Amino acid sequence: MAHTVQDHQRALPQAAVLSLPPSSHAKRLTVLDTLLCGAFAGAVAKTVIAPLDRTKIIFQVSSQRFSAKEAFRLIYCTYMKDGFLSLWRGNSATMVRVIPYAAIQFCSHDQYKGILGRYYGFQGKALPPFPRFLAGSLAGTTAVMLTYPLDMVRARMAVTPRQMYSNIMHVFVRITQEEGIKTLYRGFCPTILGVIPYSGITFFTYETLKKLHAERTRRSQPYSYERLAFGACAGLIGQSASYPLDMVRRRMQTAGVTGQQYGSVLGTMKTIVVQEGGVRGLYKGLSMNWIKGPIAVGVSFTTFDLMHNLLHKMHQLGYFTH
Numbered sequence: 070m071a072h073t074v075q076d077h078q079r080a081l082p083q084a085a086v087l088s089l090p091p092s093s094h095a096k097r098l099t100v101l102d103t104l105l106c107g108a109f110a111g112a113v114a115k116t117v118i119a120p121l122d123r124t125k126i127i128f129q130v131s132s133q134r135f136s137a138k139e140a141f142r143l144i145y146c147t148y149m150k151d152g153f154l155s156l157w158r159g160n161s162a163t164m165v166r167v168i169p170y171a172a173i174q175f176c177s178h179d180q181y182k183g184i185l186g187r188y189y190g191f192q193g194k195a196l197p198p199f200p201r202f203l204a205g206s207l208a209g210t211t212a213v214m215l216t217y218p219l220d221m222v223r224a225r226m227a228v229t230p231r232q233m234y235s236n237i238m239h240v241f242v243r244i245t246q247e248e249g250i251k252t253l254y255r256g257f258c259p260t261i262l263g264v265i266p267y268s269g270i271t272f273f274t275y276e277t278l279k280k281l282h283a284e285r286t287r288r289s290q291p292y293s294y295e296r297l298a299f300g301a302c303a304g305l306i307g308q309s310a311s312y313p314l315d316m317v318r319r320r321m322q323t324a325g326v327t328g329q330q331y332g333s334v335l336g337t338m339k340t341i342v343v344q345e346g347g348v349r350g351l352y353k354g355l356s357m358n359w360i361k362g363p364i365a366v367g368v369s370f371t372t373f374d375l376m377h378n379l380l381h382k383m384h385q386l387g388y389f390t391h
Contacts (some may be wrong), residue, residue, distance in 0.1 A: 114366070
């Protein structure tokens with residue numbers, strides 16, 4: 070009898086996993102709920118790694134050779150010269166961009182998963198590998214298309230002195246007046262080309278790790294530290310795969326203030342390789358990304374999931390009505 074009870078207790082979590090995969094309860098929340106979760110997740114993650122992100126961009130747009138020693142020397146000199154808060158210069162522009170970007174990305178990912186689930190016959194279940202990758206790629210592409218000028222502004226603010234641009238609106242005005250409105254979309258092509266593998270691989274890896282975790286542990290939800298680890302792995306793989314296109318994007322975005330001229334994606338890539346070398350040029354700052362990327366993606370995914378679960382519980386308890 071004791072053996073029968075024990076077998077039943079072991080079978081119960083497995084049934085829970087099969088009937089309630091990690092993402093199945095997401096359908097019960099509204100689009101507004103998902104937008105809110107994504108916005109908060111993006112804001113927290115980007116604020117945490119803002120000094121490292123700014124440092125990486127400065128190296129990306131210059132011909133100076135990157136090293137960890139030089140990166141931390143730059144952070145220290147910036148702190149000594151302009152104060153602690155200067156390490157977050159451009160973060161206001163980042164927030165203006167990342168809040169709508171993350172909100173759209175997470176929300177559209179949720180919607181694309183539902184659409185692809187119905188199309189492939191996996192409604193309410195974990196998607197197979199290719200649709201899982203496709204949902205992430207479509208989510209990232211959608212978010213980039215709707216928020217790209219904000220990324221352009223953020224890059225300009227990160228690499229210029231405070232005297233050049235006083236605020237976000239000043240950046241928009243000066244760029245459109247001095248360089249033309251098309252400049253706001255300079256670097257758009259490499260961004261789209263880069264976000265397809267990056268977003269696809271990142272979401273695919275995170276969702277796959279959660280699925281494998283549920284199958285192995287028979288727990289429908291991983292712990293917070295496990296989510297952080299899954300997100301860190303996803304960010305590490307995704308950013309490593311798409312990094313050269315991120316380099317090209319930054320060079321094209323900041324061409325107006327660095328004195329360089331870049332006409333196309335392939336032309337920019339060729340210039341970088343000729344002047345700075347293949348690996349050293351196209352992967353400059355990648356080691357910095359191996360620090361900040363996993364942290365940012367891990368924090369982002371974990372914050373989104375925890376917020377999602379919290380809002381779901383609040384809906385169940387009747388705090389909100391749809």
